[in-house]
Amino acid sequence: MEQATVSSATPGGAQANMEDLPLAPRVSIVVPALNEAGNIPLVLPRIPGEYEIVLVDGGSTDGTIEAARACRPDARIISQKRRGKGEAIECGVEAATGDIVVTLDSDGSQRPEEIRLFVDALVAGADFVKGSRSIEGGGSTDFTPLRALGNHFLGAVANTLFGSRYSDITYGYNAFWHSEADTILGGGDGFEGELLMPIRATQAELTVAEVPCQEDARIHGESNLRPFRDGWRILKMFVRERVQHGRRLETGQVRPAAAPATELTLAAELG
Numbered sequence: 001m002e003q004a005t006v007s008s009a010t011p012g013g014a015q016a017n018m019e020d021l022p023l024a025p026r027v028s029i030v031v032p033a034l035n036e037a038g039n040i041p042l043v044l045p046r047i048p049g050e051y052e053i054v055l056v057d058g059g060s061t062d063g064t065i066e067a068a069r070a071c072r073p074d075a076r077i078i079s080q081k082r083r084g085k086g087e088a089i090e091c092g093v094e095a096a097t098g099d100i101v102v103t104l105d106s107d108g109s110q111r112p113e114e115i116r117l118f119v120d121a122l123v124a125g126a127d128f129v130k131g132s133r134s135i136e137g138g139g140s141t142d143f144t145p146l147r148a149l150g151n152h153f154l155g156a157v158a159n160t161l162f163g164s165r166y167s168d169i170t171y172g173y174n175a176f177w178h179s180e181a182d183t184i185l186g187g188g189d190g191f192e193g194e195l196l197m198p199i200r201a202t203q204a205e206l207t208v209a210e211v212p213c214q215e216d217a218r219i220h221g222e223s224n225l226r227p228f229r230d231g232w233r234i235l236k237m238f239v240r241e242r243v244q245h246g247r248r249l250e251t252g253q254v255r256p257a258a259a260p261a262t263e264l265t266l267a268a269e270l271g
Contacts, residue, residue, distance in 0.1 A: 027101075
């Protein structure tokens with residue numbers, strides 16, 4: 001595999017049973033969105049037409065749903081049950097029908113053109129694939145020195161606590177086999193749920209790959225990121241997860257794939 005290093009973040013990860021993998025996996029793209037009407041028309045049309053799009057709306061009031069319908073009539077649009085990005089991802093994953101799930105931000109900072117890298121890494125043998133701005137080929141136009149320093153520190157903490165080797169722990173561009181959803185998800189309704197996905201993959205000894213990604217600045221609107229506040233919140237989350245659930249096992253073990261995520265009954269499906 002040219003652009004991903006399988007098991008780069010989890011040494012001794014689980015080895016997928018390649019005989020059980022679909023020859024032509026279906027791919028679902030889960031896109032959480034909250035008041036992103038200005039960005040949706042610049043993001044969704046760039047997603048390849050053969051992929052299922054599941055847009056999870058968090059209660060937008062700016063016409064986000066209408067914008068999605070206009071630019072991608074084939075997209076499934078659902079309303080999340082509660083609030084928070086982690087919960088939106090869970091709702092989208094449970095509603096997705098693909099064998100592979102990729103999570104994609106709706107603000108234009110993550111490039112849909114890179115989805116293929118994630119899919120290829122999974123087909124090559126990974127269970128979970130994480131995008132990285134920090135490995136060769138990756139980068140960011142939106143990384144301030146303060147954010148870069150905080151990301152490096154939080155990554156070092158996470159790798160020490162959980163025995164992983166992630167190069168970019170806070171980047172939320174991820175993909176995984178749908179059959180591993182129950183293992184990876186469930187970390188919380190807020191952004192904690194997204195950031196704990198790679199940690200849960202490490203704890204479960206899944207085979208992990210990283211692929212290089214180029215992060216762009218948000219196209220329209222302002223970010224809700226607050227470096228000091230959010231950094232402290234992430235640090236506490238990592239410590240709490242280590243205390244409550246422990247570190248991964250020291251020796252890699254082959255584990256059977258979890259049962260596919262159960263489809264939820266959508267509270268509301270629009271369109």
